[in-house]
Amino acid sequence: MALLEFQHVSKIYDNVTRALEDVTFTVEEGEFVSIIGPSGAGKSTLLRCINRLVDASSGKIIFDGQDVTSCSKKELREIRTKTAMIFQHYNLVDRLSVVENVLHGRLGQKSTLSGVAGHYTEKEKEEAFRIIQEMGLIDQAYKRCDELSGGQKQRVGIARAIMQHPKLILCDEPIASLDPKSSKVIMDHLKEINENKKITCLVNLHQVDVAMKYSGRIIGVTAGRIVYDGPTEGLTKEMIHEIYQSNENDLITDVAG
Amino acid sequence: MEQTMDIFKRRKMTYTAVFLVFIAVFAGASYVADFRVVDGILSFPAAISWIASNLIPDQAALERLPNILDKLLETALVSVAVTVVAAIFAFFFSLLGSNITKIHFAVKRIVRIIAAFFRNVPDVVWAMLLMFSFGQNILTGFFALFFTTFGLLTRAFIETVDEVSSDCVEALEATGANLIQMVFQGIIPSSLPGIITWVLYMIETNIRSSTLIGVLTATGIGYLFDLYYKRLDFASASLVVLSIVVLVLVIETISNKLREVIL
Ligand SMILES: Nc1ncnc2c1ncn2[C@@H]1O[C@H](COP(=O)(O)OP(=O)(O)OP(=O)(O)O)[C@@H](O)[C@H]1O
Ligand SMILES: [Mg+2]
Numbered sequence: 445m446a447l448l449e450f451q452h453v454s455k456i457y458d459n460v461t462r463a464l465e466d467v468t469f470t471v472e473e474g475e476f477v478s479i480i481g482p483s484g485a486g487k488s489t490l491l492r493c494i495n496r497l498v499d500a501s502s503g504k505i506i507f508d509g510q511d512v513t514s515c516s517k518k519e520l521r522e523i524r525t526k527t528a529m530i531f532q533h534y535n536l537v538d539r540l541s542v543v544e545n546v547l548h549g550r551l552g553q554k555s556t557l558s559g560v561a562g563h564y565t566e567k568e569k570e571e572a573f574r575i576i577q578e579m580g581l582i583d584q585a586y587k588r589c590d591e592l593s594g595g596q597k598q599r600v601g602i603a604r605a606i607m608q609h610p611k612l613i614l615c616d617e618p619i620a621s622l623d624p625k626s627s628k629v630i631m632d633h634l635k636e637i638n639e640n641k642k643i644t645c646l647v648n649l650h651q652v653d654v655a656m657k658y659s660g661r662i663i664g665v666t667a668g669r670i671v672y673d674g675p676t677e678g679l680t681k682e683m684i685h686e687i688y689q690s691n692e693n694d695l696i697t698d699v700a701g
Numbered sequence: 702m703e704q705t706m707d708i709f710k711r712r713k714m715t716y717t718a719v720f721l722v723f724i725a726v727f728a729g730a731s732y733v734a735d736f737r738v739v740d741g742i743l744s745f746p747a748a749i750s751w752i753a754s755n756l757i758p759d760q761a762a763l764e765r766l767p768n769i770l771d772k773l774l775e776t777a778l779v780s781v782a783v784t785v786v787a788a789i790f791a792f793f794f795s796l797l798g799s800n801i802t803k804i805h806f807a808v809k810r811i812v813r814i815i816a817a818f819f820r821n822v823p824d825v826v827w828a829m830l831l832m833f834s835f836g837q838n839i840l841t842g843f844f845a846l847f848f849t850t851f852g853l854l855t856r857a858f859i860e861t862v863d864e865v866s867s868d869c870v871e872a873l874e875a876t877g878a879n880l881i882q883m884v885f886q887g888i889i890p891s892s893l894p895g896i897i898t899w900v901l902y903m904i905e906t907n908i909r910s911s912t913l914i915g916v917l918t919a920t921g922i923g924y925l926f927d928l929y930y931k932r933l934d935f936a937s938a939s940l941v942v943l944s945i946v947v948l949v950l951v952i953e954t955i956s957n958k959l960r961e962v963i964l
Contacts, residue, residue, distance in 0.1 A: 529872065
């Protein structure tokens with residue numbers, strides 16, 4: 445059974461903006477899928493419908509055998525623990541330390557009281573430090589997050605996501621605010637998680653070349669519709685121009701074709 | 702090019718117009734209120750010499766200092782207590798009114814209206830109203846300050862919370878955390894600096910206000926001021942005022958230090 449299934453999902457904001465229209469696709473466990481498309485195409489909306497940061501207007505989303513669109517509040521929190529999210533602007537609690545932010549990944553699985561008090565078990569703390577080590581942040585573990593660089597912050601974001609033990613990681617433009625070198629570090633980490641921890645990755649990207657390098661499958665979205673869904677090798681130059689509604693030499697990315 | 706010149710020219714004209722309107726309003730208002738600018742300025746020397754001869758604390762006034770300090774401490778403590786209690790109530794109330802907690806848009810509206818009501822009735826008016834129920838009592842002053850502080854801080858906290866924590870709250874929501882966990886792990890840590898700044902500011906404000914309210918309710922330092930003033934003991938009254946100024950300065954220094962340490 446597929447890990448994630450979209451069935452005719454549409455999203456209309458404020459009764460006017462059609463952000464998604466009749467989106468249908470499935471993602472199997474262990475896949476690394478990139479979603480590309482022009483600004484405003486609905487990529488973020490698509491990702492956010494999965495953990496219901498945005499509510500789909502119609503259609504069904506099945507994640508891990510559960511209907512996301514019609515579940516109870518309690519079930520939704522449970523689904524959210526299994527779908528971690530990584531943000532373009534990192535969305536860390538800047539005034540807390542790295543390790544506290546990483547431990548936030550456990551919040552959904554803790555009782556209200558221990559979450560409020562910030563009480564974590566020794567095992568959880570050990571794991572947090574191990575993940576921080578893997579992310580190459582051990583020297584920063586006790587630093588406040590507002591003292592970190594963008595690339596380091598995003599690694600904290602990834603660490604927080606891993607801490608959740610998710611089945612699926614949703615990445616909304618994880619490298620859009622980073623320089624090329626930090627971008628590579630982040631993408632390599634995601635790839636590594638995908639291969640070694642067998643966590644499925646769904647990544648929104650603006651960089652077509654990065655998407656082609658890292659993912660096995662690409663979904664192209666234009667104006668709320670899926671216009672391409674297939675293996676990376678099948679993505680032709682013409683297809684890319686169709687996704688971005690562009691002509692020859694309109695794109696900054698040099699597409700080898 | 703022509704267009705940019707146009708923008709500069711228009712801005713200059715706007716400034717000139719605003720300035721002229723300002724002068725006109727001032728002149729008009731002075732005329733209506735029968736306020737003579739020249740006379741006002743000319744009366745300064747006389748006022749200053751009166752202050753010099755009457756308001757300098759003398760020996761008799763200094764003997765009252767222990768009494769004054771005692772009341773001053775009482776006033777300061779009440780102001781701090783009021784502000785802290787109001788801040789706690791205001792924080793949880795402001796969560797209902799913020800965009801982040803997304804409880805219900807009607808709740809949000811009602812919270813904002815209630816907060817506006819409490820802070821737009823001046824504390825002195827609250828004190829006069831409450832005097833009917835509590836009489837001339839320290840409770841009257843306490844509640845009068847509490848209401849305005851509560852209203853003002855609720856409004857301030859709503860903005861602080863909305864501005865500061867929407868991103869991290871979204872991330873915590875995505876981990877499956879519940880609302881209470883988001884409040885304590887996301888909202889409080891991120892908005893703490895803003896909250897503390899507001900609370901310290903309100904403590905300063907409330908010390909000043911409580912003097913005036915004390916005159917009405919016959920409590921605290923305001924009572925002493927009123928007493929000396931009515932006895933025409935201006936030297937002692939001015940000592941009271943001086944001691945309040947010193948207290949506010951001290952509080953300001955402490956709060957600046959505190960801010961440096963915490964933030
Ligand atoms: N909260 C919202 N309220 C109203 N309209 C929205 C909201 N969020 C997104 N939209 C609209 O929905 C459409 C899709 O937006 P979305 O953010 O999903 O695009 P995107 O592909 O992620 O764009 P980008 O690449 O710039 O991030 C846009 O037209 C946008 O204006
Ligand atoms: Mg987006």
